[in-house]
Amino acid sequence: MRLLQQSFDAFDESAAARLGLNRTDLRCLDLILAKDPMAAGELTTAAKLSPAATTTAIDRLERAGFVTRSRDAANRRRVLVAATEAARAAEREVYGPLGEAGTSALRRYGEEQLAVIIDFLETARRVQEEQTARLKKLPVRE
């Protein structure tokens, strides 16, 4: 598990390097691609950043040509952030082959085995979340 986590980490880092982004910005871009367009405030919540940090992150993504800003016509206080075609192309380049490799690797398994794997993944996530919740209840040091 630990090793798998480290490999996730290494992948994210390489992906960020490939796109010339830092990891915060890559995370934001992923979130924007998942819900396109997205209001800046939603991104603040989803990325767990301060509003100020979100603004500068969007600035950087905009400068890099991955997103565009526009006022929400329905509520002109809000700013909508939309991914550009360049962002979608980058997503395909980075995640497309990963998805294909994953899919073809899963073909080795039979139906029962896939069920075990899915059950395991769900269980692992549940355990991890329970333990996260436990930590959150403990007092913060300092």
Next chain:
Amino acid sequence: MRLLQQSFDAFDESAAARLGLNRTDLRCLDLILAKDPMAAGELTTAAKLSPAATTTAIDRLERAGFVTRSRDAANRRRVLVAATEAARAAEREVYGPLGEAGTSALRRYGEEQLAVIIDFLETARRVQEEQTARLKKLPVRE
């Protein structure tokens, strides 16, 4: 998979908050606990930080009471970083229950199922690493 990764991430963040550390320092502390004592230079390599960043990370861990510095008697250029008892106690508090919960969750599976899970984990890691290697070959943007 994506969700599992996010839950890993959330756990690490809570663990760091619990200990009053940032995530870089937590990663360093994990590495030190895994190979205790560890030379500062090894930590630089293992954590993929610059030597300068490593020095300040050790400074912070030392100030927090989690590690101590000492000159290597055999090679007095090197600085050995050792975890304190407080660090080991923190490790037990944070990771102990996670390990137990994980172990007990795995008890639900039979031997064949466990074999499938292990195979899956290894495959996933291999795929992830192959894809990381692919990204590293691409030119860096900008």
Next chain:
DNA sequence: CATCATCTTTCGACATTCGAAGCTTTCTGT
């Protein structure tokens, strides 16, 4: 239509990172 709430941005301060330079200690060749 005045006031309060919402949403984003700007501002100043602080933390973390890096590259380069510096210091001490060890190794190498003569």
Next chain:
DNA sequence: ACAGAAAGCTTCGAATGTCGAAAGATGATG
């Protein structure tokens, strides 16, 4: 032995990213 190079860590200055607070603009409410 000893001069010079190498190894290993730290210090320094600059750049980057983050936050909290305040400000600005728009929308909702009575």
